[in-house]
Amino acid sequence: MAGIFYPKFPSILLVLCVLTLPNHSHALDEERKLYIVYMGNLDEKHESPSSHHFNILQEVVDISLVRQSLVRSYTRSFNGFAAYLTPQEQEKLADHEEVVSIFPSKTFQLQTTRSWDFMGFPENVHRNPTVESDTIIGSFSDKGFGPPPKKWKGVCKGGSNFTCNNKLIGARFYGSDSARDTEGHGTHTASTAAGNIVRDASFYGIAKGTARGAVPSSRIAAYKVCSARGCSSADILAGFDDAIADSVDLITISIGGTYAQELENDPIAIGSFHASHKGILVIQSAGNSGDQGSVGSVAPWIFTVAASTTDRGIVTKVALGNGSILTGKSVNSFKLKGTAFPLVYGKEASSPELCDEESAKECILNCLQDNLVKGKIVLCDNFKGRLEALRAGALGSIGQYEGDVSLVVPLPTSALTLHDFFAVESYVNSTKAPKVNILTSESIRNLDAPRVASFSSKGPNSIIQNILKPDVTAPGIEILAAFSADASPSEIPSDKRSVKYSILSGTSMSCPHVAGAAAYVKSLHPDWSPSAIKSALMTTAWRMDVKHNQETEFAYGSGHIDPVKAADPGLVYETVEDDYVKLLCGLGSDTSTLRKIFGVNFNCSEKLKANPKDLNYPSMTINLNTFRRSIPFSEKFPRTVTNVGRTNSTYKAKTSVSSDYSITVNPNILTFGELNEKKTFEVTISGKFNGNMISASLEWSDGAHNVRSPIVVYNY
Numbered sequence: 001m002a003g004i005f006y007p008k009f010p011s012i013l014l015v016l017c018v019l020t021l022p023n024h025s026h027a028l029d030e031e032r033k034l035y036i037v038y039m040g041n042l043d044e045k046h047e048s049p050s051s052h053h054f055n056i057l058q059e060v061v062d063i064s065l066v067r068q069s070l071v072r073s074y075t076r077s078f079n080g081f082a083a084y085l086t087p088q089e090q091e092k093l094a095d096h097e098e099v100v101s102i103f104p105s106k107t108f109q110l111q112t113t114r115s116w117d118f119m120g121f122p123e124n125v126h127r128n129p130t131v132e133s134d135t136i137i138g139s140f141s142d143k144g145f146g147p148p149p150k151k152w153k154g155v156c157k158g159g160s161n162f163t164c165n166n167k168l169i170g171a172r173f174y175g176s177d178s179a180r181d182t183e184g185h186g187t188h189t190a191s192t193a194a195g196n197i198v199r200d201a202s203f204y205g206i207a208k209g210t211a212r213g214a215v216p217s218s219r220i221a222a223y224k225v226c227s228a229r230g231c232s233s234a235d236i237l238a239g240f241d242d243a244i245a246d247s248v249d250l251i252t253i254s255i256g257g258t259y260a261q262e263l264e265n266d267p268i269a270i271g272s273f274h275a276s277h278k279g280i281l282v283i284q285s286a287g288n289s290g291d292q293g294s295v296g297s298v299a300p301w302i303f304t305v306a307a308s309t310t311d312r313g314i315v316t317k318v319a320l321g322n323g324s325i326l327t328g329k330s331v332n333s334f335k336l337k338g339t340a341f342p343l344v345y346g347k348e349a350s351s352p353e354l355c356d357e358e359s360a361k362e363c364i365l366n367c368l369q370d371n372l373v374k375g376k377i378v379l380c381d382n383f384k385g386r387l388e389a390l391r392a393g394a395l396g397s398i399g400q401y402e403g404d405v406s407l408v409v410p411l412p413t414s415a416l417t418l419h420d421f422f423a424v425e426s427y428v429n430s431t432k433a434p435k436v437n438i439l440t441s442e443s444i445r446n447l448d449a450p451r452v453a454s455f456s457s458k459g460p461n462s463i464i465q466n467i468l469k470p471d472v473t474a475p476g477i478e479i480l481a482a483f484s485a486d487a488s489p490s491e492i493p494s495d496k497r498s499v500k501y502s503i504l505s506g507t508s509m510s511c512p513h514v515a516g517a518a519a520y521v522k523s524l525h526p527d528w529s530p531s532a533i534k535s536a537l538m539t540t541a542w543r544m545d546v547k548h549n550q551e552t553e554f555a556y557g558s559g560h561i562d563p564v565k566a567a568d569p570g571l572v573y574e575t576v577e578d579d580y581v582k583l584l585c586g587l588g589s590d591t592s593t594l595r596k597i598f599g600v601n602f603n604c605s606e607k608l609k610a611n612p613k614d615l616n617y618p619s620m621t622i623n624l625n626t627f628r629r630s631i632p633f634s635e636k637f638p639r640t641v642t643n644v645g646r647t648n649s650t651y652k653a654k655t656s657v658s659s660d661y662s663i664t665v666n667p668n669i670l671t672f673g674e675l676n677e678k679k680t681f682e683v684t685i686s687g688k689f690n691g692n693m694i695s696a697s698l699e700w701s702d703g704a705h706n707v708r709s710p711i712v713v714y715n716y
């Protein structure tokens with residue numbers, strides 16, 4: 001993204017991430033569960049909504065328990081509270097006339113590939129919150145920044161050891177005792193979006209270069225809604241409640257469930273609906289589940305981001321004693337003293353008393369005999385075996401490839417493809433004293449970039465089938481960005497390294513790239529609506545190479561973001577709140593649910609129910625939804641574009657061509673004589689569907705701007 005002009009307009013970014021130790025000591029009994037008691041829009045009647053919440057709760061909960069039961073009040077952008085309730089209390093509250101809905105609080109995850117489960121370290125991870133550092137302040141130095149913009153209504157309430165400045169202008173925390181980042185996730189995502197420019201940043205010399213956010217002149221406000229247990233609906237909603245009222249410009253939220261939920265039960269969909277009502281665009285990670293249909297961010301008012309590679313990859317070479325060099329994956333900052341070290345297979349370094357052969361081959365925890373691995377490199381069938389190699393005091397480990405990313409490792413380790421792993425195994429089998437070396441990681445050029453990561457959650461959209469998700473893809477693999485010096489870069493407690501920059505992968509990392517790009521577009525067009533900014537980034541996205549991305553649009557949506565082009569898109573597809581409401585009506589939400597959950601007053605009468613394919617969305621998709629294998633089809637997509645390019649301009653429609661389908665656009669020429677003028681047209685795609693997804697496209701061009709929309713017809 002070289003050569004971007006950074007305007008001085010101060011955008012405020014909100015980052016809902018950052019993890020820390022939990023501080024929940026509820027003396028309440030086990031039977032109670034955390035519920036969100038949602039009361040819709042703020043009510044002018046009650047001067048103090050939180051004492052009103054207390055009073056309502058008191059009607060159903062024993063007076064001695066009310067204070068403990070009430071976890072959180074939402075009083076700034078919408079109305080409601082979170083409370084621990086028994087099933088009986090929950091039922092009683094549901095009947096309360098002021099309560100519009102109650103749903104259980106769920107736990108969401110940070111969407112880095114380095115999640116606890118992935119690491120094989122599920123619980124009781126020891127942390128050191130007292131390690132002193134100045135990373136947050138250091139990477140978010142406010143040199144050259146004036147005071148926060150006038151419209152800013154937030155505060156710096158970061159708790160212990162948290163300082164704000166004119167760059168990091170706000171902080172709040174929920175469900176923990178400080179906004180301090182003990183995990184590194186929040187620092188990393190915030191700096192990707194809006195970090196200052198830092199030359200010669202690297203992780204121990206790996207991936208060296210200039211680290212910078214997309215919009216270095218933007219401000220950051222952090223809302224920490226996660227603890228080590230995950231991120232609860234109750235805390236996520238609290239973050240939205242505050243952020244909207246604090247008047248942030250954009251919200252980037254690298255959090256999600258492992259699968260999509262009905263909109264009524266999805267706190268991020270609800271919170272971001274309120275945000276969009278206030279003109280705030282919400283950018284969310286697609287998720288790291290990888291499978292078809294797993295995309296967890298589904299609402300059309302959210303900007304959903306997949307993760308893909310950049311042209312820089314990180315590899316770790318393994319040199320065998322017979323001269324072969326194999327290229328594996330990991331981020332290995334260590335350099336072993338020497339050139340060749342004894343190599344031992346996990347099963348040879350264990351004993352039947354410790355483990356069965358299969359477990360020993362995988363180097364499962366406590367399988368290795370310390371004295372048999374000392375001074376040696378261990379070969380383990382499983383990449384997680386590195387944790388046992390570390391515990392047993394081995395020099396290093398070699399494992400099998402897991403996913404397509406390089407993870408920061410706590411000792412010299414490389415993950416090999418199955419093919420290369422077998423080569424090492426056969427070398428061990430055929431050699432008396434096998435020797436090996438693991439080299440320090442190096443950067444390589446990824447020739448097939450951008451390629452969507454296998455872990456990046458894919459479409460189709462399981463909740464709103466006729467809205468294409470994810471919307472776009474952005475860099476999310478092996479991303480170097482600022483890190484918290486309080487956190488272990490490999491997430492292994494005994495790895496005491498403290499770094500200012502680290503390398504992470506996940507849709508958590510691609511999400512703030514899009515947030516930064518959106519902030520950049522907004523800084524040039526402060527009056528654009530959230531949907532216009534999103535449309536600009538979608539219609540100008542790069543086409544992705546189908547060869548390297550077999551799931552096509554279900555992997556990357558409209559394509560890879562291009563922030564420079566997005567600043568001048570020519571035309572935009574805009575949606576207003578009414579359009580979303582019609583869509584919700586069309587999905588079967590009844591009038592009262594709409595009023596309750598989304599805080600809008602509307603009557604879902606027949607004629608207003610819209611098919612989601614008709615929403616004025618920058619992409620077009622339809623699920624034919626039939627059991628028949630081979631069927632003729634003909635589908636129409638009505639759309640309206642707004643001219644934001646040249647005053648006098650003529651756009652011609654260009655469509656993809658195939659023997660499987662034909663596309664007509666009516667009219668196929670749009671002539672504009674004014675800025676902000678709107679023109680309506682209809683796209684018809686017809687053909688014969690024979691079981692495969694159809695990937696087509698429409699592109700409006702005036703010679704200077706190319707405004708592209710993917711058209712996807714599928715059958716599930």
Ligand SMILES: *[C@@H]1O[C@H](CO)[C@@H](O)[C@H](O)[C@H]1NC(C)=O
Pocket residue numbers: 129130131132160161
């Ligand atoms: C805050 O920092 C001080 C010294 O820098 C340290 O003594 C204290 O334990 C820290 N508190 C927390 C909660 O991290």
Ligand SMILES: *[C@@H]1O[C@H](CO)[C@@H](O)[C@H](O)[C@H]1NC(C)=O
Pocket residue numbers: 422423425426429
């Ligand atoms: C290595 O030898 C073992 C038997 O000791 C055998 O099961 C395994 O398949 C051999 N591996 C390779 C790659 O030759």
Ligand SMILES: *[C@@H]1O[C@H](CO)[C@@H](O)[C@H](O)[C@H]1NC(C)=O
Pocket residue numbers: 320322323324423424426427430
């Ligand atoms: C080293 O050994 C492996 C396994 O036997 C073999 O595949 C490879 O070709 C050998 N390399 C050289 C340079 O001989």
Ligand SMILES: *[C@@H]1O[C@H](CO)[C@@H](O)[C@H](O)[C@H]1NC(C)=O
Pocket residue numbers: 591603604605
């Ligand atoms: C919604 O509109 C329909 C049709 O106009 C009307 O019959 C119905 O009473 C309205 N419902 C509400 C709750 O206003």
Ligand SMILES: *[C@@H]1O[C@H](CO)[C@@H](O)[C@H](O)[C@H]1NC(C)=O
Pocket residue numbers: 647648673
């Ligand atoms: C647009 O076209 C109209 C009519 O031809 C002309 O009067 C006007 O000056 C043009 N505007 C610009 C900005 O070129």
